Amino acid sequence: MSNGTEGATPGFLVWRLSMKWRVAVDRAVAPLGLTHAQYSLVASLYGMQRSGERPSQRRLADHTGLEPLYVSKLARALESAGLLERTRDPRDPRAVQLALTEQGREVTRRAIEVVHGLLQQLLGPLGGLDSARTREFARELTALLDAPLEPFSENETEQS
Numbered sequence: 001m002s003n004g005t006e007g008a009t010p011g012f013l014v015w016r017l018s019m020k021w022r023v024a025v026d027r028a029v030a031p032l033g034l035t036h037a038q039y040s041l042v043a044s045l046y047g048m049q050r051s052g053e054r055p056s057q058r059r060l061a062d063h064t065g066l067e068p069l070y071v072s073k074l075a076r077a078l079e080s081a082g083l084l085e086r087t088r089d090p091r092d093p094r095a096v097q098l099a100l101t102e103q104g105r106e107v108t109r110r111a112i113e114v115v116h117g118l119l120q121q122l123l124g125p126l127g128g129l130d131s132a133r134t135r136e137f138a139r140e141l142t143a144l145l146d147a148p149l150e151p152f153s154e155n156e157t158e159q160s
Contacts, residue, residue: 014144021122028114032107033081039115040064041074042083042108045100056095057086072096083107 005013025036034042044064048055057075061068075098078084083104089095100108119129126133 024118024122025115028118029111032111032114034107034111037066037070038074038078039111040066041071042078042100042104043112043115045084045098046105046108046112049100049105054097054099056089056092056097058095060098078104 005016008016022036025039029036029039041060041064044060045055048060048063053059055063057071058068060066060075061071064071066074075084075086075096079086083101085099085101086096087099089097123129123131123134123137126137128134
């Protein structure tokens with residue numbers, strides 16, 4: 001176990017792993033003019049577009065787990081950089097649809113390659129991206145992500 005994590009709670013370990021990943025991705029995609037959050041947005045949009053979808057900002061927020069207001073801010077910055085287009089949804093004038101530009105697709109392809117290399121490094125101790133341990137790890141992470149998480153209040157324990 002690495003320094004400072006012996007006896008750590010699972011919550012602390014999840015937080016440390018997420019911070020390690022975020023910092024690594026931030027550093028890796030910075031030369032491409034992206035932040036980790038922007039990468040999450042364009043990589044998700046890239047995958048959705050490849051499957052024929054032109055998602056709304058709300059749909060992309062739901063997909064990425066980012067707040068809709070934050071997705072709107074990120075989309076505006078990416079639009080200013082020439083990486084994506086924001087257009088009104090013809091079926092719902094309140095909704096804004098997103099699509100990568102050609103430049104956005106190229107930057108995203110390069111960023112995905114870089115992040116894929118990082119993922120290979122991160123999962124090396126589990127046997128790599130295609131190992132049985134990694135597949136089990138992904139199933140466990142999915143189970144945790146799918147579990148409902150409601151705010152806890154001290155009053156709930158007093159009433160029990």
